[in-house]
Amino acid sequence: MGAIIKASNSKSQGGTAGLEKYLKQEGKTEQTLMYGQDCDVKNFARDFEMTKNIYEKTSGRQHTHFIQSWRPGEITPKQAHEIGKEFLENNKFKGFQAVVITHTDREHIHNHIVINSVNLETGLKYHQTKNEYQQLKDFSNEINLKYGIEKEPKIAKTGDLRAYDKDKYQVLKKATEGKIKSYVYETKKAVDKALETATDKKEFIEQMKEQGYKTSWTESRKNITFENENGEKVRLSNLQKTFSDDKYSQTGLEREFELVKTPKIAIEPLQTEKQTEVPKDPPKGLVGDFERFKGQSESISDLKKLKTEILLKLEQGEKLVKTYKNLESAKESFKEKIKTLEKPEKYSLFERISGKAKELETEKQNRISEIKKDIENIELKQKTIENQVNGIGKKTELEKELKELEEKIKTLEKAEIEKKREIAQKKIQEMEEKRVEKTSKKVEFYNEITGKIIFVETKIFENGQMETRSSAAKEPFKQQIGNYIEYKNLIAAAKELINNNYIAVKETNKTEKGLEEKNLDQEFNKILKEKIQKLEKQKKQERDLDFSR
Numbered sequence: 424m425g426a427i428i429k430a431s432n433s434k435s436q437g438g439t440a441g442l443e444k445y446l447k448q449e450g451k452t453e454q455t456l457m458y459g460q461d462c463d464v465k466n467f468a469r470d471f472e473m474t475k476n477i478y479e480k481t482s483g484r485q486h487t488h489f490i491q492s493w494r495p496g497e498i499t500p501k502q503a504h505e506i507g508k509e510f511l512e513n514n515k516f517k518g519f520q521a522v523v524i525t526h527t528d529r530e531h532i533h534n535h536i537v538i539n540s541v542n543l544e545t546g547l548k549y550h551q552t553k554n555e556y557q558q559l560k561d562f563s564n565e566i567n568l569k570y571g572i573e574k575e576p577k578i579a580k581t582g583d584l585r586a587y588d589k590d591k592y593q594v595l596k597k598a599t600e601g602k603i604k605s606y607v608y609e610t611k612k613a614v615d616k617a618l619e620t621a622t623d624k625k626e627f628i629e630q631m632k633e634q635g636y637k638t639s640w641t642e643s644r645k646n647i648t649f650e651n652e653n654g655e656k657v658r659l660s661n662l663q664k665t666f667s668d669d670k671y672s673q674t675g676l677e678r679e680f681e682l683v684k685t686p687k688i689a690i691e692p693l694q695t696e697k698q699t700e701v702p703k704d705p706p707k708g709l710v711g712d713f714e715r716f717k718g719q720s721e722s723i724s725d726l727k728k729l730k731t732e733i734l735l736k737l738e739q740g741e742k743l744v745k746t747y748k749n750l751e752s753a754k755e756s757f758k759e760k761i762k763t764l765e766k767p768e769k770y771s772l773f774e775r776i777s778g779k780a781k782e783l784e785t786e787k788q789n790r791i792s793e794i795k796k797d798i799e800n801i802e803l804k805q806k807t808i809e810n811q812v813n814g815i816g817k818k819t820e821l822e823k824e825l826k827e828l829e830e831k832i833k834t835l836e837k838a839e840i841e842k843k844r845e846i847a848q849k850k851i852q853e854m855e856e857k858r859v860e861k862t863s864k865k866v867e868f869y870n871e872i873t874g875k876i877i878f879v880e881t882k883i884f885e886n887g888q889m890e891t892r893s894s895a896a897k898e899p900f901k902q903q904i905g906n907y908i909e910y911k912n913l914i915a916a917a918k919e920l921i922n923n924n925y926i927a928v929k930e931t932n933k934t935e936k937g938l939e940e941k942n943l944d945q946e947f948n949k950i951l952k953e954k955i956q957k958l959e960k961q962k963k964q965e966r967d968l969d970f971s972r
Contacts, residue, residue, distance in 0.1 A: 431487075431488050438485050438486070439467075439468040439471050439472070439485050439486050439537070440468040442468070442486070442488065442537065443466075443467055443468040446522075446524045446526075446535050446537075447465070447524070450528055451526045451527070451528045452524055452525055452526055452527065452528075453527075455501075455504075456500055456501075456504050456524065456525035456527070457522070457523075457524050457525075458504065458507070458508055458522065458523045458524075459520075459521075459522050460511050460516075460519075460520060460521040460522070460523075461519075461520045461521075461543055461739055461742060462520040462521075462522065462539075464522050464524070467520070467522045467537065470520055470539075470735075471485070471486060471520055471539040471540075471541075473731060473735055474520060474539060474541050474543050474735075475539075475540070475541050476728070476731075477546075477732055477735070478541055478546035480540075480541050480546070480548060483540070483548070484540045484548070484549070485540055486537050486538060486539055486540055487537070487538040487540065487549055487551075488535065488536070488537050488538075489510075489534075489535075489536040489537075489538070489559075490533055490534065490535055490536070490681070491503070491506065491507060491510070491533060491534040491536065491563060492531050492532070492533035492534075492678050492681075493531060493532055493533070493572070494531060494669075494674060495530040495531050495674060497532075497572060498532055498570070498572060499532075500525055500527050500532055502570055503525050503532045503533070503534055504523060504525040504534070505570075506534070506563075506566050506567060506570060507523035507525060507534035507536055508523055509566045510523075510534075510536060510559075510562070510563055510566060511523065511536070513559065513562050515551070515555065515558075515559060516538060517544075517807075518542040518543055518544035518545055518811075519538050519539055519542050519543065519549060520538075520539040520543050521536065521537060521538045521539065522535075522536070522537050523535070523536050524537075529677060529681070530674065530677070531674050531677065531678060533678070533681065543739065544811060544814065595607065595608060595665065606651060606653070606655040606657065607657055607661070607662070607665065609651070610636070610649050610651065610657040610662065611662050611665075611666060611671075613631060613634045613635075613636055613649070614631070614649070614659075614662065614671065616630070616634065617630035617631050617634070618670075618676070618679045618680075621679075621680060622680050623680055624640060624676075624677075624680075627676065627680070628640065631649065635651060635652045636649045636650065636651055637649070637650045646658050646659065646660060647659040647660075647673060647676075659671050659672065659673070659676075660672070663675070723832055723835050723836060723839070726828055726831055726832050726835070727832060729828060730825065730828045730829065730832065733821055733824060733825045733828070734825070736815045736816065736821060737818065737821055737822070737825070739811075739815060740812055740815045740818060740821075743808050743811055743812050743815075744812065746808060747805055747808045747809075747812075750801045750804055750805050750808075751805070753801060754798055754801045754802070754805075757794050757797055757798050757801075758798070760794055761791055761794055761795070764787055764790060764791050764794075765791065768780075768783070768784070768787075770783070844903070844904050844905060847904050848903050848904050851904070855900075858884045858885075858886065858888065859884060859885045859886075860882055860883075860884055860885075860933075861883050861884055861885050862882075862883050862932070862933060862934050862935075863880060863881065863882045863883070863932070863933040864880070864881050864913065864930070864931070864932050864933075865878060865879065865880040865881075865899075865930070865931045865932075865933075866878070866879050866880075866913070866917070866927050866929070866930050866931075866943075867927070867928050867929040867930075867931075868917075868920045868925040868926065868927055868928065869925060869926055869928045870923070870924055870925050871924060871926065872924050873924075875895070876895065877893055877894070877895060877920060877925060878893065878894060878895075878896065878897055878898075878899055879891065879892075879893040879899070879910075879913060879916040879917065879920070880892055880893070880898075880899045880900060881912065881913045882900065889912070890909070891909065891910040891911065891912050891913050891915070891916055892907045892908065892909055892910070893907060893908045893910065893916050893920075894906055894907040894908070914955065914958065917951065917955065918955050918959070921948075921951070921952060921955060926943075926945075926948045927943045927947065927948055927951060928942065928943055929941070929942055929943060930943055
């Protein structure tokens with residue numbers, strides 16, 4: 424059986440981030456099974472959002488989510504991952520950022536494929552009709568066949584029944600048409616309803632119980648059986664055979680749980696959406712972007728947004744160039760294979776007479792033709808990449824523009840900080856002019872290791888306010904914002920300085936009587952240190968520090 428493929432989408436804001444968190448959960452996947460197309464697979468929600476912001480299309484559908492899954496033992500994780508990557512080569516996904524994350528935490532290996540809703544190259548939104556969805560399923564089946572995996576079976580529709588007994592078939596057919604009741608069909612409907620919301624075995628059994636069914640599902644028993652209130656029993660395997668749907672198997676139930684549980688986000692059926700027109704003024708990749716902001720009121724946020732756009736383009740360009748080089752390497756490898764195959768073969772007389780030589784030569788020519796087609800496909804991809812790179816712009820010009828933007832942002836940020844500082848300084852000056860100083864205490868600290876001097880001053884004003892500042896300048900209260908440090912009180916400043924190898928060397932007190940200065944010796948510092956340690960131990964907050972002995 425081939426891959427089962429299902430699709431859903433989300434319109435929930437932040438839904439992509441929630442899905443990303445789920446898909447990358449530890450134990451579900453590993454680094455080698457995570458792939459990103461034109462995005463960082465580890466941060467794809469961020470990259471998706473960035474593209475939406477660039478084209479200003481952040482509302483509506485956020486992403487489309489496909490799930491490819493296989494029966495246990497049908498495929499290896501590596502094969503599944505490669506199939507997922509090849510699935511993204513469909514033209515439907517051209518220019519769309521996408522990820523493939525392969526999960527191996529369940530018996531059935533499955534791929535999660537997430538497509539961004541906005542095209543990175545054109546700004547168009549992703550949409551698909553029912554016919555296009557079927558085409559994608561067919562495309563997935565074709566890829567599976569390359570890996571030796573059979574085509575996906577036809578999913579049962581209403582009335583698509585199988586029964587070995589003609590009478591039983593007629594009963595079931597009438598039941599699906601609503602003409603009569605059949606306990607088998609009623610059981611199917613109950614299972615379908617439970618699968619709409621159940622995320623695991625326990626919830627499923629509980630949902631069936633609420634509908635009047637007893638479910639026998641144990642590890643020791645091969646079959647899962649349902650029994651209604653009348654004692655009528657139906658095996659799950661019977662539902663699978665009768666309604667031609669692999670959903671009605673243990674693996675199928677677990678797969679359905681996964682579909683319900685996967686994005687704990689709003690999941691809605693895919694609907695047709697009209698193609699969105701290309702913006703009249705789409706983001707450009709060259710210096711013109713920067714010119715758009717000239718003559719307008721430049722804001723830092725606008726410039727940062729433009730910077731993000733350029734960084735995204737540079738990152739995309741690097742990835743495209745890397746892909747181009749890899750394709751070039753593959754192309755050269757194919758050319759070498761052709762050279763090897765074109766070398767004349769020496770066939771034996773028997774091979775020439777029997778016609779074996781002609782057969783081998785035909786096989787060789789067929790192989791050469793196949794390789795040439797592979798080379799043509801590579802060259803087509805390279806041409807596409809060249810067009811994409813040209814659309815992004817020259818790397819040197821983008822880097823030059825980026826540098827100009829960064830300098831501009833730095834200048835504006837510096838000016839903004841300076842402006843705020845001036846406003847704050849003015850307010851402080853106005854406030855200080857209104858305050859009348861009552862007393863002050865200033866202590867000079869000296870660092871014996873570095874030779875630096877720090878002045879700490881505490882002022883008490885007539886309105887009862889107290890303020891403490893420190894600076895390398897002699898008058899902390901005359902310094903502008905940024906040139907001094909403010910402390911809660913003098914003890915807090917003394918504690919920090921002493922812990923950084925400073926000692927108090929001089930104290931100046933200003934009172935109504937005038938200035939009083941005194942030098943502070945080693946004994947004083949010893950007592951000061953002990954006082955600080957004592958206060959730390961007691962965890963007391965002092966209003967001021969008494970520097971007297």
